[in-house]
Amino acid sequence: QVQLVESGGGLVQPGESLRLSCAASGSIFAINRMGWYRQAPGKQRELVATITTGGYTNYTGGYTNYADAVKGRFTISRDNAKNTVYLQMNSLKPEDTAVYYCAAQGTLTYWGHGTQVTVSS
Numbered sequence: 001q002v003q004l005v006e007s008g009g010g011l012v013q014p015g016e017s018l019r020l021s022c023a024a025s026g027s028i029f030a031i032n033r034m035g036w037y038r039q040a041p042g043k044q045r046e047l048v049a050t051i052t053t054g055g056y057t058n059y060t061g062g063y064t065n066y067a068d069a070v071k072g073r074f075t076i077s078r079d080n081a082k083n084t085v086y087l088q089m090n091s092l093k094p095e096d097t098a099v100y101y102c103a104a105q106g107t108l109t110y111w112g113h114g115t116q117v118t119v120s121s
Contacts, residue, residue, distance in 0.1 A: 002026045002110040004102045009115030012092055016119075020087040022102030022112060028053075030106040034085045035065075036076065038098035038117075045101065049076040049087060069095075092119045 008020040020036065035050030048070055052062040064076055075088040085102065097119050102112035 002028060002031060002104045004104055004110060004112035006100070006102045006112045006115040009100060009117045011118045011120065013121050014093055014119055016092055017088070017090045018092065018117060019089070020100055020102075020115060020117075022085045022087075024083045024085070024104055028083055028104070030108075031104045031110075033105040034078065035103050035105070036085075036087045036100055037103055038096075038100045039114075040095075040098040043098075048100070049074055050103075050105075051076045051078055051085065053078065053080070089117070092117075094119050094121075 003025045005023045006020060008018060010018060012018055031053055033050050033052050036048040037045050038048050039045040047067050049064065049066045051064045062078060073091045078085045096117060098117060099114040100117050101114045104110045
């Protein structure tokens with residue numbers, strides 16, 4: 001089992017920034033990719049960004065993948081020493097409003113409970 005705890009959501013105005021964090025614990029050796037997904041009201045859950053995991057303890061690199069809607073604005077990163085993945089969100093738009101979920105993927109996929117991000121003036 002893998003447990004995921006998200007934090008960092010909130011209410012911001014268009015153009016502002018937020019950083020989400022996702023701390024993983026449990027059987028993290030079974031995970032090879034972590035990422036962020038989001039679900040807006042009335043819509044399906046969609047990919048935001050993913051990053052491969054693994055490597056030595058202090059490694060912070062990895063292969064990344066982004067949805068077209070967030071390329072150039074969002075950055076996913078990780079800190080292996082802290083078993084934490086981050087999503088830096090800049091130039092936020094109202095259409096970024098959604099519940100953001102952290103996911104840890106290996107043989108199985110584990111989900112966090114989600115954190116609300118609201119972009120509104």
